[in-house]
Each structure stands twice: as structure tokens, then as C-alpha cells.
Amino acid sequence: MELVPGGAVPPAVVRELRRDLALCLDRRVAIADEVLALDDAFSPERQQYRADMILAALLEGLDGGDERRRMAVVAEDLFLPVFTHIFSSAQFRGLAAVVSTHRLTPTWLDQPADPRVLRLRLLKEALHELGHTLGLVHCKVPWCVMSPSLDPDHVDLKDPAFCAPCAEAGGIPRDRTFLFL
Amino acid sequence: MSGRMPRLLIVDDERHVRESLSHWFTEDGYDTVTAGSGREALDLLGRRDVDVIVSDIKMPGMDGLELQHRVLEKNPHAAIILVTAYASVATAVQALKEGAYDYMVKPFDPEQLSQVVARAYEKVKLSTENETLRERLSAAEPPFVTGTSRAMAKVMELVDMVAPTDTSVLIRGESGTGKELIARLIHLRSQRAYGPVVAVNCGALSESLLESELFGHEKGAFTGASSRRTGKIELADGGTLFLDEVGEVTPKVQVELLRALEERTITRVGGNQEIPVNFRLVTATNRDLEAAIRDGSFRDDLFFRINVFTITIPPLRERREDILPIAEHFLRRFGAAMGRPIRGFSAEARDLILDYEWPGNVRELANAVERALVVCRGEEVGAEHLPIAAHAHAADPGLAGDYSIAALEAQHIEKVLRVHDYNVTQAAKALGIDRVTLYNKMRKYGIERP
Numbered sequence: 001m002e003l004v005p006g007g008a009v010p011p012a013v014v015r016e017l018r019r020d021l022a023l024c025l026d027r028r029v030a031i032a033d034e035v036l037a038l039d040d041a042f043s044p045e046r047q048q049y050r051a052d053m054i055l056a057a058l059l060e061g062l063d064g065g066d067e068r069r070r071m072a073v074v075a076e077d078l079f080l081p082v083f084t085h086i087f088s089s090a091q092f093r094g095l096a097a098v099v100s101t102h103r104l105t106p107t108w109l110d111q112p113a114d115p116r117v118l119r120l121r122l123l124k125e126a127l128h129e130l131g132h133t134l135g136l137v138h139c140k141v142p143w144c145v146m147s148p149s150l151d152p153d154h155v156d157l158k159d160p161a162f163c164a165p166c167a168e169a170g171g172i173p174r175d176r177t178f179l180f181l
Numbered sequence: 182m183s184g185r186m187p188r189l190l191i192v193d194d195e196r197h198v199r200e201s202l203s204h205w206f207t208e209d210g211y212d213t214v215t216a217g218s219g220r221e222a223l224d225l226l227g228r229r230d231v232d233v234i235v236s237d238i239k240m241p242g243m244d245g246l247e248l249q250h251r252v253l254e255k256n257p258h259a260a261i262i263l264v265t266a267y268a269s270v271a272t273a274v275q276a277l278k279e280g281a282y283d284y285m286v287k288p289f290d291p292e293q294l295s296q297v298v299a300r301a302y303e304k305v306k307l308s309t310e311n312e313t314l315r316e317r318l319s320a321a322e323p324p325f326v327t328g329t330s331r332a333m334a335k336v337m338e339l340v341d342m343v344a345p346t347d348t349s350v351l352i353r354g355e356s357g358t359g360k361e362l363i364a365r366l367i368h369l370r371s372q373r374a375y376g377p378v379v380a381v382n383c384g385a386l387s388e389s390l391l392e393s394e395l396f397g398h399e400k401g402a403f404t405g406a407s408s409r410r411t412g413k414i415e416l417a418d419g420g421t422l423f424l425d426e427v428g429e430v431t432p433k434v435q436v437e438l439l440r441a442l443e444e445r446t447i448t449r450v451g452g453n454q455e456i457p458v459n460f461r462l463v464t465a466t467n468r469d470l471e472a473a474i475r476d477g478s479f480r481d482d483l484f485f486r487i488n489v490f491t492i493t494i495p496p497l498r499e500r501r502e503d504i505l506p507i508a509e510h511f512l513r514r515f516g517a518a519m520g521r522p523i524r525g526f527s528a529e530a531r532d533l534i535l536d537y538e539w540p541g542n543v544r545e546l547a548n549a550v551e552r553a554l555v556v557c558r559g560e561e562v563g564a565e566h567l568p569i570a571a572h573a574h575a576a577d578p579g580l581a582g583d584y585s586i587a588a589l590e591a592q593h594i595e596k597v598l599r600v601h602d603y604n605v606t607q608a609a610k611a612l613g614i615d616r617v618t619l620y621n622k623m624r625k626y627g628i629e630r631p
Binding site for chain 1: 198207
């Protein structure tokens with residue numbers, strides 16, 4: 001799995017996410033050398049970035065037969081044409097995903113600035129989108145990281161862990177994710 | 182419907198909208214399909230079922246409103262959410278008026294859209310489950326035997342006619358004819374079948390107990406009311422309230438019942454809060470309510486409220502062809518319950534059953550068959566096993582199943598009048614009452630000189 005920094009995301013945020021994901025998943029997580037340019041995905045009308053175009057740009061960076069999952073980590077506000085906003089997006093049963101810190105940052109919601117809150121929220125969103133690339137759908141178990149989160153408070157309520165059926169369906173190790181609880 | 186993924190159809194002429202929505206709802210666990218036009222959507226619907234449709238309104242060719250119209254024509258339970266990029270109150274009102282489940286403006290808040298689609302799916306699921314339940318209930322055999330005579334066929338026709346409506350029904354018939362069972366059948370075949378059916382025997386309770394039973398009471402409303410109690414009317418919310426022996430309801434409770442029927446609210450005994458209630462009323466009586474109105478013991482306004490539709494169940498003796506099939510039904514039912522392999526009735530037993538008047542109607546017949554099974558040791562129920570054997574011919578048909586003192590008095594007065602050639606003075610003297618009293622009683626019982 002490879003994390004691809006995009007736009008104005010601080011490198012430290014990506015590095016922390018890499019460490020946390022590697023620990024959770026018990027596998028090597030790389031950080032791409034290049035920074036993904038988001039200009040093409042920018043909508044001047046909405047002053048937001050199209051998530052589907054970012055996913056397409058990520059896939060362009062893959063050679064044929066490359067099975068690596070690529071996840072863009074951006075600080076910009078994401079949207080899909082029919083939605084006002086989204087936190088993150090992924091290619092279902094695919095190789096590309098994107099997570100944004102924009103709406104997860106506590107100060108965006110007038111919450112006290114706490115880097116640990118953003119770090120945990122970002123990890124949960126990244127695990128959630130990874131789950132979608134592995135073909136997992138939203139889970140009804142409230143604490144499972146695959147339960148849908150439509151606002152940051154929902155994200156806070158989840159654990160950075162997959163429930164047993166989701167973990168089994170996605171072939172994801174479970175035990176290590178509890179290190180964060 | 183449970184156990185499979187909810188199916189969602191997305192209709193929009195813009196590809197990226199279809200893809201975004203499809204992607205979103207796939208992650209949400211929906212089985213999504215997309216169509217680029219109304220025509221394509223209809224083709225797709227001809228091939229597969231979907232639970233919820235999210236359709237754009239403005240599309241070239243068939244627009245979302247026309248698609249909705251065509252879909253609802255075929256499937257009135259379909260949940261359609263119409264979307265548009267342009268907020269217009271007029272279009273929204275039109276869409277909802279024409280049956281859309283909801284209306285949304287692009288771009289959507291993802292949380293709002295997910296919730297609307299989830300609620301629409303719940304609604305469809307509930308409608309489908311209710312439909313299945315209704316089909317199951319209407320296909321089910323009635324839980325009792327009614328008979329196949331023309332008289333009972335007419336009763337069943339009336340039941341089928343009135344059941345789907347919300348009309349109040351008054352069931353009349355002698356004791357033991359199965360009035361409560363007909364009431365339950367009306368409930369089972371009504372739109373309220375999935376709601377409760379709550380039965381109250383008004384004749385079995387004193388005025389204050391009946392009042393509390395029907396309307397409930399607040400804690401401390403009267404001595405012994407140690408806690409709050411919900412009344413049967415409240416419990417029947419969304420279902421059917423069956424009041425048996427409604428003719429026995431006292432004037433005070435009649436007034437309260439009338440108020441509940443007219444205002445659709447009740448107040449618990451000792452309370453002051455008006456509680457809205459939603460129930461269908463089915464009542465039953467073996468009393469002559471018209472006579473009760475004349476003598477002032479039953480309110481005519483309540484009578485008109487409960488007697489919107491009447492079903493009269495004929496007594497068994499008036500539908501003799503039903504007697505044997507019903508007896509055989511009970512023999513099979515009780516035989517199976519007792520684990521007794523009974524072949525049937527002997528020829529003598531059948532004659533006896535057919536000859537008897539059955540003043541207690543189906544209830545008496547059921548009891549007689551059950552008792553016969555207990556005493557019968559062989560494989561065939563004989564005449565000697567039937568509890569009617571000793572008095573089969575002693576039954577007085579003149580009583581017509583009415584064992585009240587009043588019925589006996591009426592019969593006796595008529596007999597004495599006949600003996601005295603309807604000379605009221607002589608008959609009154611023989612009866613030991615004055616002429617005026619005799620005239621009053623003749624009027625009360627409808628006895629006329631020939």
C-alpha cells in the first residue's frame with residue numbers, strides 16, 4: 001500500500017498515518033515520492049476538489065498489472081458532483097482511495113485544536129476507505145470502522161478496528177488495531 | 182425481502198451523477214443499478230425489481246415526473262425520490278402530490294441523502310411485509326368453522342364486503358352463534374389486520390370496572406387504583422375494538438363511549454388529558470336494542486353510531502344443513518387434539534344431532550362433541566355418548582335459545598292470554614296482576630291480540 005501526499009497536506013500528517021496504518025495492518029506502507037497535483041480536480045464554481053478525478057489521477061500513476069493500493073492524503077475539501085462534500089472516497093473493490101483532513105480537523109468544527117484527534121480520525125477514515133477497496137460495504141456494528149460516518153462526531157464514535165465479520169471478509173488482521181483503543 | 186441487499190435504481194442523464202450515486206450507495210450496501218433515461222429505467226424495471234428509485238426530474242425525453250407516474254401505476258408501493266438541480270417549490274409540491282416519497286435538491290448533503298434513501302427503503306420493506314401479511318391472513322382458513330349453508334354464505338359475503346372498510350359493525354345473533362369469531366374475521370380481513378384486536382365483554386363487568394377497563398385509569402383515581410392502567414380502547418390503537426354484549430353497557434358508560442367514537446379521544450378515569458385514539462369498532466349483542474331504545478335503557482345516538490352495518494348470524498336451527506358438517510369439524514379437531522383416531526358419528530348419533538334444536542348454537546354443539554369424545558372409548562361416536570341424548574326431544578323450541586326470565590314471562594303471558602281467548606281482564610286476573618300492567622307487558626313483549 002502506498003500513501004500519496006496531495007495538495008497542501010503537511011508531510012508530518014502523512015508520516016503519522018503511514019506509521020499508524022502499518023501498525024494496524026501489520027504490513028509495509030510506503031509514501032510516494034511525488035506530491036499529487038490537484039489542480040485538474042479543482043472546481044472554481046464550488047471552490048472544492050472532485051474526489052473522482054483525484055482517484056482517476058491516482059490510477060494513472062499505476063503501471064499495468066500493478067496491484068498496489070494507492071491512497072491520496074489531502075488537506076483540501078472534497079466533493080462529488082451530486083454531493084455538497086465528502087470526507088473521503090475509494091474505488092469499490094479497486095486500487096485507489098483518497099482521504100482529506102479538511103473536515104476532520106477539529107478547528108474546522110470549532111472544536112479545540114488537538115493533533116491527536118485529527119490523527120485518530122484520519123486513521124479511521126483511511127482504514128474505512130481501505131475496507132471499501134477490499135470490497136467491504138458499510139457495517140451496522142456501531143464501533144466497527146466500516147460503519148458509515150457522515151460527520152466527524154460519527155468518526156469519533158467508531159474504533160480504528162474492524163469487527164470480526166468485516167475483518168474476515170476483507171482478510172485484515174484484527175488484533176493489532178486494538179493497540180489504539 | 183429480508184436477507185438480501187436493498188435494491189436501488191438511479192436514473193439520471195448525467196453519467197457522473199449516476200456514477201457518484203452508484204458508488205456512494207454501493208459502499209452503503211445497496212445493490213445499485215443505473216439508467217440514463219426514463220425509457221431505459223422502465224425497460225430495466227420490466228426485467229428486475231427494485232426497492233427505491235432515485236431519479237432526476239429534468240431529463241431529455243421522459244422526465245422524472247412521467248417516470249414516477251408510470252412506475253406508480255404498476256407498483257403503488259414503490260418509493261421514488263425525485264432530485265433536481267433547481268429548487269422550485271411548485272415542482273416539489275407537484276412531485277410529492279403525485280406520490281414521490283421525497284424530493285431533494287442537488288448537490289445533496291450526503292448524510293441527508295443516505296437517511297432519505299434508508300427511510301424510503303424501510304417504508305417499502307414495511308409495505309411489502311404488510312402486503313405479505315395481509316395476503317397470508319386473507320388466504321388463511323378462518324380459525325373456526327362457519328358452515329356452508331346459504332344463510333352463512335350470505336354472512337360471509339357481508340363480512341367480505343365490510344371488512345376492508347373502516348365502518349362500525351354490529352353483529353347480532355343468539356348466544357353461541359359465534360359473534361366474536363365473526364368479529365375477529367372482520368379484523369383479520371381488514372386493513373387493520375396487522376394491528377391489535379382487543380375484545381371486551383361488557384356484560385361481565387360492573388359499571389365502574391367496565392369504565393376503567395375501556396378507558397383506563399390514572400393512579401389514585403379510585404380506591405385500589407394503585408397504578409396507572411391503560412384502557413382497552415387505547416390498547417386497540419391502530420386495530421379493532423370488539424365490544425361483546427354491548428346492550429349491557431350502562432347509560433353512563435354509553436355517554437363516554439359515544440364521546441370516544443365522535444371525538445376520537447378518550448380521557449382516563451381520574452385523568453384530565455385527552456388521548457387521541459384510532460380504532461375500528463365492532464360490537465355484538467343478542468339483545469333487542471331497538472326495544473332497549475324504546476324503554477330508554479339504550480341511547481339512540483350510540484345505537485346509530487354502532488349500527489352503521491349489521492350482520493345477523495342465524496341460529497343453527499335455521500340452517501340445519503350446517504349442523505352435521507360443523508359437528509364433524511369439531512370431531513376432527515378435538516379428536517386430533519386428544520390424539521384419538523375417531524372415524525365419525527354413528528347413524529343414530531347423526532340423527533340425534535340433526536333432530537336436536539341446539540338452543541346454545543355452535544358453542545353447545547362444540548361442547549357436546551368434546552364431551553362425547555371424552556366418554557367414547559371406541560372409534561365411532563354413538564348416540565349414547567352425546568350429552569343431548571336424554572333431553573333431545575324435551576327441548577322447548579319456543580324458547581328459541583333465549584333463557585332469560587323476560588322470555589319466560591313473555592311466553593307465559595302469551596299462553597295465559599291464549600287460554601282466556603285474549604280476554605285481558607281474565608288473563609290479568611289469572612296472572613295475578615292488574616290490567617294496566619298486563620297491557621304494558623304485552624306492549625313490552627310485542628304480544629298482540631290475533
